[in-house]
Amino acid sequence: MITREAPTHLGTMRDRNLALVLGEIARHQPVTRARLAELTGLTKTTVAAQVGVLTRLQLVEGAGPVREGGRGRPGAPLSLASGPVAGLGLEVNGHYLAACVLDMNGVVRGRAHIARNSRDRPVGETLDALVRMARRVIEEAAEAGFTVMGTTVAVPGVVDRAAGTVNAPNIGWQAVTVEALLADSLPPQPIGVRVENEANLGALGELWYGAGRGSGSYVYVSGEAGIGAGLVVDGELFRGAHGAAGEIGHVVVDPSGPSCACGGRGCVEQVAGLDAVLRAAAIESVDAGGAGHLPDATAELLRRLETGDALAAAAVEAAGSGMAVALIAAVNLLDPDTVVLGGLHALLAPWMAPHIESALSRSGGRLRGSVPTIRAAALASESAVRGGAGTVVARVLADPMVVS
Amino acid sequence: MITREAPTHLGTMRDRNLALVLGEIARHQPVTRARLAELTGLTKTTVAAQVGVLTRLQLVEGAGPVREGGRGRPGAPLSLASGPVAGLGLEVNGHYLAACVLDMNGVVRGRAHIARNSRDRPVGETLDALVRMARRVIEEAAEAGFTVMGTTVAVPGVVDRAAGTVNAPNIGWQAVTVEALLADSLPPQPIGVRVENEANLGALGELWYGAGRGSGSYVYVSGEAGIGAGLVVDGELFRGAHGAAGEIGHVVVDPSGPSCACGGRGCVEQVAGLDAVLRAAAIESVDAGGAGHLPDATAELLRRLETGDALAAAAVEAAGSGMAVALIAAVNLLDPDTVVLGGLHALLAPWMAPHIESALSRSGGRLRGSVPTIRAAALASESAVRGGAGTVVARVLADPMVVS
DNA sequence: TCATTAAGTCCAATGAGTGGACTAAACTTC
DNA sequence: GAAGTTTAGTCCACTCATTGGACTTAATGA
Numbered sequence: 001m002i003t004r005e006a007p008t009h010l011g012t013m014r015d016r017n018l019a020l021v022l023g024e025i026a027r028h029q030p031v032t033r034a035r036l037a038e039l040t041g042l043t044k045t046t047v048a049a050q051v052g053v054l055t056r057l058q059l060v061e062g063a064g065p066v067r068e069g070g071r072g073r074p075g076a077p078l079s080l081a082s083g084p085v086a087g088l089g090l091e092v093n094g095h096y097l098a099a100c101v102l103d104m105n106g107v108v109r110g111r112a113h114i115a116r117n118s119r120d121r122p123v124g125e126t127l128d129a130l131v132r133m134a135r136r137v138i139e140e141a142a143e144a145g146f147t148v149m150g151t152t153v154a155v156p157g158v159v160d161r162a163a164g165t166v167n168a169p170n171i172g173w174q175a176v177t178v179e180a181l182l183a184d185s186l187p188p189q190p191i192g193v194r195v196e197n198e199a200n201l202g203a204l205g206e207l208w209y210g211a212g213r214g215s216g217s218y219v220y221v222s223g224e225a226g227i228g229a230g231l232v233v234d235g236e237l238f239r240g241a242h243g244a245a246g247e248i249g250h251v252v253v254d255p256s257g258p259s260c261a262c263g264g265r266g267c268v269e270q271v272a273g274l275d276a277v278l279r280a281a282a283i284e285s286v287d288a289g290g291a292g293h294l295p296d297a298t299a300e301l302l303r304r305l306e307t308g309d310a311l312a313a314a315a316v317e318a319a320g321s322g323m324a325v326a327l328i329a330a331v332n333l334l335d336p337d338t339v340v341l342g343g344l345h346a347l348l349a350p351w352m353a354p355h356i357e358s359a360l361s362r363s364g365g366r367l368r369g370s371v372p373t374i375r376a377a378a379l380a381s382e383s384a385v386r387g388g389a390g391t392v393v394a395r396v397l398a399d400p401m402v403v404s
Numbered sequence: 405m406i407t408r409e410a411p412t413h414l415g416t417m418r419d420r421n422l423a424l425v426l427g428e429i430a431r432h433q434p435v436t437r438a439r440l441a442e443l444t445g446l447t448k449t450t451v452a453a454q455v456g457v458l459t460r461l462q463l464v465e466g467a468g469p470v471r472e473g474g475r476g477r478p479g480a481p482l483s484l485a486s487g488p489v490a491g492l493g494l495e496v497n498g499h500y501l502a503a504c505v506l507d508m509n510g511v512v513r514g515r516a517h518i519a520r521n522s523r524d525r526p527v528g529e530t531l532d533a534l535v536r537m538a539r540r541v542i543e544e545a546a547e548a549g550f551t552v553m554g555t556t557v558a559v560p561g562v563v564d565r566a567a568g569t570v571n572a573p574n575i576g577w578q579a580v581t582v583e584a585l586l587a588d589s590l591p592p593q594p595i596g597v598r599v600e601n602e603a604n605l606g607a608l609g610e611l612w613y614g615a616g617r618g619s620g621s622y623v624y625v626s627g628e629a630g631i632g633a634g635l636v637v638d639g640e641l642f643r644g645a646h647g648a649a650g651e652i653g654h655v656v657v658d659p660s661g662p663s664c665a666c667g668g669r670g671c672v673e674q675v676a677g678l679d680a681v682l683r684a685a686a687i688e689s690v691d692a693g694g695a696g697h698l699p700d701a702t703a704e705l706l707r708r709l710e711t712g713d714a715l716a717a718a719a720v721e722a723a724g725s726g727m728a729v730a731l732i733a734a735v736n737l738l739d740p741d742t743v744v745l746g747g748l749h750a751l752l753a754p755w756m757a758p759h760i761e762s763a764l765s766r767s768g769g770r771l772r773g774s775v776p777t778i779r780a781a782a783l784a785s786e787s788a789v790r791g792g793a794g795t796v797v798a799r800v801l802a803d804p805m806v807v808s
Numbered sequence: 809t810c811a812t813t814a815a816g817t818c819c820a821a822t823g824a825g826t827g828g829a830c831t832a833a834a835c836t837t838c
Numbered sequence: 839g840a841a842g843t844t845t846a847g848t849c850c851a852c853t854c855a856t857t858g859g860a861c862t863t864a865a866t867g868a
Contacts, residue, residue: 414822414823414824414825415823415824417824417825418823418824418825421824446825447825447826447827449825449826449827450824450826453824453825474834474835475834475835475836476833476834476835477832477833477834477835478833478834
């Protein structure tokens with residue numbers, strides 16, 4: 001029934017406690033050994049030993065005596081090193097490539113953003129461009145004294161962990177072995193390369209560094225061409241049985257609505273996706289072949305909303321209502337405390353969020369104690385890369401010994 | 405970010421490995437020490453020591469030499485003891501009270517079922533009746549040589565773990581401190597008394613002993629007056645941020661449908677709940693004051709379905725379509741591999757499941773690799789009590805030292 | 809200046825798991 | 839049927855992370 005696969009031995013115990021100490025340092029820095037002993041429940045002796053190891057790993061460093069005015073001998077405060085350990089996040093997307101290097105404190109130590117339409121280009125070319133960008137960023141980080149320990153790549157599709165492949169129909173990828181290809185092309189890293197769904201990483205990015213901080217569990221909705229969601233529960237990503245959880249795009253919001261490529265009718269994507277909104281706002285969805293930072297049509301939509309265009313406003317309201325129905329389902333099933341709108345919907349949030357909020361509170365109001373709050377993503381188009389880099393940081397925090 | 409609260413010391417390590425060994429015995433019984441060493445990754449020495457402890461706790465016993473025809477010295481097979489350790493599951497419900505005692509092997513060692521309409525009776529009376537039943541069952545189990553180590557109570561409502569209270573509007577309960585009240589009224593038990601949502605326990609019951617065996621993650625839908633769901637992911641219950649996950653009843657399946665007590669419109673409950681189906685089938689929902697095992701109206705509905713009544717069939721088909729829309733949402737968001745229909749819907753499954761299945765495969769077919777299979781619950785009205793008792797068993801398996 | 813308080817280090821002790829040697833109990837082969 | 843082979847289970851000296859108390863260090867307060 002309940003399974004624990006691996007046996008615990010002395011080394012396991014040590015690693016766990018090491019992670020425990022490092023985690024408390026991260027949360028309470030600067031902090032003395034004595035206080036760490038209280039926080040962790042370990043003895044001073046053990047804490048001192050662990051701190052020794054962490055210092056040698058260059059994960060922790062002394063932070064200069066901070067006087068606290070106490071009586072006895074003052075403690076020696078410890079902090080996470082602003083040291084060499086860093087993580088890299090990458091993102092491939094319909095209209096840009098992006099990268100971001102984060103140190104252990106979550107400070108951005110390098111970034112890149114390349115507008116690029118990857119929808120109509122061969123997979124190989126796209127990956128080459130991604131690798132070139134990654135190499136450049138890694139090199140720049142190295143010059144600034146940062147060593148990238150691992151890389152996480154955000155892709156707009158479903159990751160099949162078992163097969164090691166990615167399917168991302170929106171950019172024409174089918175069974176692409178991203179992890180293997182990148183691992184071969186990038187400099188070797190102790191933590192290696194991992195691929196993850198863009199919405200999932202966006203959710204983590206906002207959780208750790210953006211609009212999701214403080215909320216234990218929430219739904220991050222990320223809309224571009226398709227609509228996906230990342231589900232964070234109790235600070236952990238919820239992936240589902242096959243890693244395909246959070247595919248909110250094909251939740252049915254109108255059984256008598258238009259039919260969808262998925263085979264069903266009235267999916268959210270058909271109602272609140274970019275194409276649907278543009279169509280309803282009567283904006284031509286031309287993507288002029290080349291690359292634009294914000295696709296032209298999206299920019300035009302925002303312009304019209306700002307100038308109070310009635311048709312655009314109605315289009316966004318309709319999308320909001322559709323989205324609300326899908327979110328009601330998500331809220332009832334998953335019981336989150338916050339909903340974060342990302343991607344396209346972060347841009348539309350000023351006009352869209354009120355409609356969603358009122359629909360949500362109307363529907364769930366009488367049953368559940370608290371209606372989840374709706375927020376726009378705080379990191380804009382960087383949510384996913386930050387989440388990706390943060391995943392590497394989190395990995396180090398959870399298992400400090402991976403840093404060689 | 406990632407948190408581990410408790411420090412690991414030698415004792416923790418030992419307890420973990422103890423659980424590991426016990427778990428492998430449960431999964432592979434009968435099994436020898438040598439094979440256990442392989443399975444767990446521990447040494448023969450350690451396994452032998454752990455088995456010694458488990459034997460002393462009366463959780464494990466030798467099972468007589470089973471010849472395997474191998475070459476060397478034959479091993480001494482070990483099995484879970486059919487010994488004294490047992491768990492108790494209780495259920496309170498609109499129309500019955502139920503109890504079930506399970507030994508460590510999941511064998512039913514005692515049960516009770518009392519038809520009783522608890523909707524219109526004071527909370528205190530209902531709890532008294534529950535306690536009387538529980539006491540009787542515990543006593544009978546004791547006479548048969550079984551010691552109840554803990555109790556789990558299934559209630560048709562939301563459990564607020566923080567406040568220790570239960571809200572179950574369907575039976576008129578509001579902020580009832582069930583755990584505290586029962587713990588005071590029942591004989592002391594090492595594992596104590598726990599309350600849990602009925603759908604959640606039903607999900608676990610089916611997972612461990614019924615239709616869910618073998619599937620790692622699934623959605624258990626339990627419908628009576630309201631409709632709730634229990635979500636099992638990777639063999640674990642998914643509770644959500646406030647323990648209110650799986651409230652599928654108020655997922656919107658028809659934005660233009662009838663308005664619901666929750667404040668929204670077109671909730672599944674309005675379309676696929678008992679009342680809706682009876683209304684559509686033109687059956688009077690009289691509940692003749694007294695108590696009936698199957699409420700009269702439900703029995704009548706089944707009779708008509710069996711005789712091929714067209715109106716009843718249409719009613720169930722409509723309910724199935726509504727349910728399908730809600731399940732599409734659940735499947736897309738949670739990515740389960742199986743859907744189990746419980747409660748009322750287990751009875752209706754023969755007529756309802758085909759409609760749900762076809763709608764599900766139509767909708768998700770082209771996107772996700774596999775469409776989840778639909779099954780009817782195998783334990784009928786016992787799902788929840790078995791899950792409740794199983795929770796106690798699982799607790800012992802996960803932490804054998806709780807058995808004093 | 810001396811007592812007090814608290815931080816950090818040192819060190820012998822504890823105890824769970826390890827690994828190799830040993831014994832036990834079967835089967836195979838001559 | 840006796841000797842050799844194979845596998846199961848036990849014994850025992852050893853390792854090593856954590857512990858708890860004694861000790862050292864460094865500040866404050868009288």
